[in-house]
Amino acid sequence: MRLSHLLSFDRIVLAHAASDRDAVLQQLAALLSSRDHPQDALYAALRRRELGSSTALGDGVAIPHTRVEQLDKPLAAFVTTRSGVDFQAPDDVPVDLFFALLVPAHATSEHLAILAEFAECFSDAAVRELCAMRANHNASSTFSAIP
Numbered sequence: 001m002r003l004s005h006l007l008s009f010d011r012i013v014l015a016h017a018a019s020d021r022d023a024v025l026q027q028l029a030a031l032l033s034s035r036d037h038p039q040d041a042l043y044a045a046l047r048r049r050e051l052g053s054s055t056a057l058g059d060g061v062a063i064p065h066t067r068v069e070q071l072d073k074p075l076a077a078f079v080t081t082r083s084g085v086d087f088q089a090p091d092d093v094p095v096d097l098f099f100a101l102l103v104p105a106h107a108t109s110e111h112l113a114i115l116a117e118f119a120e121c122f123s124d125a126a127v128r129e130l131c132a133m134r135a136n137h138n139a140s141s142t143f144s145a146i147p
Helices: 021-032 039-052 108-122 125-132 139-145
Strands: 012-016 056-058 065-068 075-085 095-104
Touching: 012 021, 021 039, 021 075, 021 095, 039 065, 065 108, 095 108
Parallel strands: 012 075, 065 095
Antiparallel strands: 075 095
């Protein structure tokens, strides 16, 4: 599955002013919310997941994710922050690239496969740089950088 198929332009926010984990999770929940999946419920689920253990991978990347009842297909949102946020990363590097993932509650193997794709994608420094658009904040360019 192409990761870009999980994302749409209206679920990308670049250079967000968030300065802490909760502000980032609130923004991600807002981008992923719908009538059937309200922002508050998604925020609570993402926050609960982060409290269990951080989804930060290192190198300034985190993949907040959760399973959601009554979700038809996986969805993603992408947020970059102006400055890094403490996300309890294993390398202690502040996180500025957040790719959130919602998956249907029953899709265990699909969930793991998508997470593995994200981890592999963001292990490449060139991809991280393109997605971060640290030099050029443009949602279109960011979208096209995601495989």
